[in-house]
Amino acid sequence: MFIPLKENILPQSSPETLSGAQIVVRLLERQGVRTLAGIPGGAILPIYDALSASKLIHHVLVRHEQGGGFIAQGMARATGQPAVCMASSGPGATNLLTAIADAKLDSIPMVAITGQVPRAMIGTDAFQEVDTYGLSLPITKHNFLVNAAADLLDIIPRAFRIAASGRPGPVLIDIPKDVQNQIVEVGEWPAPGVAAAAPAPVVELIDAAAAMINDAAKPILYLGGGVVHSGAAERAVALAEKAGLPTVMTLMALGAMPVDHSLSMGMLGMHGARYANLALDECDLLIAVGARFDDRATGKVAGFCPQAKIVHIDIDPSELDKIKTAHVGIAGDVDESLRLLLPSIKPQARQGWLARVAELKAAQPLRMPGIDDPRTPYGLIRAVSDCLDDEATICTDVGQHQMWVAQAYPLRRPRQWLTSGGLGTMGFGMPAAIGAALAEPQRTVVCFTGDGSILMNVQELVTAAEEKVNVKIVLMNNASLGLVFQQQTMFYGERIYASRFKGMPDFIRVAEGFGVPAIDLDHESDPLAALAAALRQRGPALIHASIALHEQVLPMVPPGAANKEMIGG
């Protein structure tokens, strides 16, 4: 889907006279873009006109620009390759911003192309004019306001290179309408933009890290999303196995180590298993790999691994020493760093420490009440996973359902798990699942969502129907903003306010109205059989299941508290 073309497929020929819009489309084709999502409007119509002539690019027409942004994210998260979304000026661009900010916080490579009013009208408060460049500045890895059509030949490959290089991220290109219409002669096409190689890690630091790992008595390996981005899951597991390292994962890293691996302690932090957080409290060395010490993972920083020395490996030098000062900080690609590190690691069984971790696990495991009952949250998640293999892609929205799935779904493959971690955007799930299914049509893509989240981008149900994507939306309905309800219950004296919905749409009719078949597990005499049938049938489907309002995500670290002060579970 994103195969950069070889020169001989699109031959170089004598100079061509093309508009800026045609140049954009040609460069996207040469970049290997085969699917992109967007919605046209006045200021981007020249590009859409040029796009209509493309035989290579399939344009997915969304119903809201944010949906387009998240479809692009779904494609990028599933494949690791930069994906493209498009919007017009003004409200088109502002609607896209949330999806761009979400990509920034989770380091997702994305190229957003927006139309802008003609240059002569910029700064006049023209119709649908907004300062897209200024608005996108703090939420992009880099952004461009294009001043001449000829500049596109440099800017577009550069945008892809920036999006994919080092720590990935979103890049926005704002193109005024007159630049799209400007005619220029193109003699030579630039090479497609690809990720630049990361600077090599410093060998002395690798040696120092190896010595610390070899000498540690109670080390823990802490994997973050960078392991997935870097394609380093295999080496991370190899490191854990060779050095005998109990391993925790952040929300973004789930799938990097199979959750049922003997060294896996699952997720750490706010909703991690008690034993995982307690083991971290005891460790004497924390090996952070592609992780950024996010507050949802660390809890109160002063109370996070209080006795531990820290080895920190990250491709982004500004992450080193940002939250916790590392004893050894290695700036470099995670996979390359692990490759250099592995030969210096002494094989160790670490029986004492692993026995201690096993003891903690036996005493305070992750409790998943109701796991055998498909009418409970954990039970429903287990029932879905029982119908699928590791080839399925699991996507979520944001809220209680997201945390339950993170805890309970047996994720075993990097890029199997797509979730909005840093920004925590409700409305992410369904369009991201559509994107994942477009990028990898052979897979079943399950989107777990809630009755709060799904309504934030519900219009994309019709896009799912139109594209006939193999997306199964599992809607866990508790008629509330569950995580808000839970926090009000636990931390605000049970003063429940603005978190219970009074009106509730008939989600079955909503889905069917949009052209998506739907089943209601509440009314099925054999919910397991109905679920299995819906998951087996190709194409989009919505699976509705009511869950009890009192169900909570546990354990929970109160916001601002240290991880060992978990409640419940």
Added chain:
Amino acid sequence: MNSISTTENNALSRTVLELDVNNHPGVMSHVVGLFSRRAYNVEGILCMPVGGGATSRIWLLVNEDERLEQMVKQVEKLEDVLAVRRHGAEHEVFERLEEFFL
């Protein structure tokens, strides 16, 4: 610029940062945006093109506080920033301009 935060008020020393940047509209926004979003005041700014004008040099006068290390790393990450050099408060670039601020 932003109001000065308590931590900055308490800072005794200042730092001069010297940035080599690509010379085009937007570079200054990228640089100062990193400071403003952290409510980190920039005390002085000076920018002129160098050589043929393809690049510019930005001089920033900032209060030193615990966030400066992170700020410099963030500035270094910007696509259009080519180099960052740190100088002590004794650097004369802003001192020599003082006559324009009397």
